[in-house]
Amino acid sequence: MEIQEKRAIYRHKVELPIKYRLKGDGKKEKSSDHIAIRRSITKDVTPEGLLLLSTEKFEPQTVLVLNIPTPGKEFLIDGRVVHVVQDPESGQYRTGIHFLNPDDAFKVKMAEQLLQILAFQKSLSLKESRQVSEEEAAQRWIVEHSESFAGFYQ
Numbered sequence: 001m002e003i004q005e006k007r008a009i010y011r012h013k014v015e016l017p018i019k020y021r022l023k024g025d026g027k028k029e030k031s032s033d034h035i036a037i038r039r040s041i042t043k044d045v046t047p048e049g050l051l052l053l054s055t056e057k058f059e060p061q062t063v064l065v066l067n068i069p070t071p072g073k074e075f076l077i078d079g080r081v082v083h084v085v086q087d088p089e090s091g092q093y094r095t096g097i098h099f100l101n102p103d104d105a106f107k108v109k110m111a112e113q114l115l116q117i118l119a120f121q122k123s124l125s126l127k128e129s130r131q132v133s134e135e136e137a138a139q140r141w142i143v144e145h146s147e148s149f150a151g152f153y154q
Contacts (some may be wrong), residue, residue: 014112016042016068018052023063023078040092045108049079049098057084057093064097070114077104117141 021037043051050066058064058081066077079097087094121137 013044014042016045016108016112016115018042019067019069020052020054020064023065042108043094045112048102049082049096050108052095052097053087053090053092054084054095055092057086058095060084063100066097068108071118073114075108075110077101077108079104113141116145120145 017039018041019037019039038054038056040053040055043053045051052066060081060083062081064079064081066079068075068077078100080100081095082098083096085094086092117134117138120141121132121134124132124137124140
């Protein structure tokens with residue numbers, strides 16, 4: 001079943017690994033406090049937020065800390081739940097998150113590009129039967145694929 005899109009905003013369909021947790025209430029958390037970290041994937045990203053799948057239903061206005069892990073760097077983003085719809089196929093919840101900081105869309109795109117470059121590096125290494133460096137893969141990826149990201153920033 002296809003979910004109807006009601007907004008005219010550009011949506012970049014992308015599945016990224018993501019970790020998330022409830023944002024604390026501002027009090028200093030003790031190291032012994034248990035903070036439940038959940039893992040999932042994104043379904044799409046916009047300049048204003050993202051959509052992720054969750055096994056739990058969050059109430060609108062809930063603030064989450066999102067973490068998009070990449071090798072050597074974690075991109076942390078605060079976001080507010082704006083809508084939740086149960087996905088009829090998976091039973092999970094399609095959770096719309098609005099970025100609290102408008103600049104966080106750039107962090108998501110950077111994380112996506114890093115992950116795509118690493119996948120591209122592995123693919124090139126296999127295809128060319130040699131170890132392609134991350135730097136070489138990045139340079140080649142930019143030449144071949146950077147235009148696909150341009151529409152997101154316009």
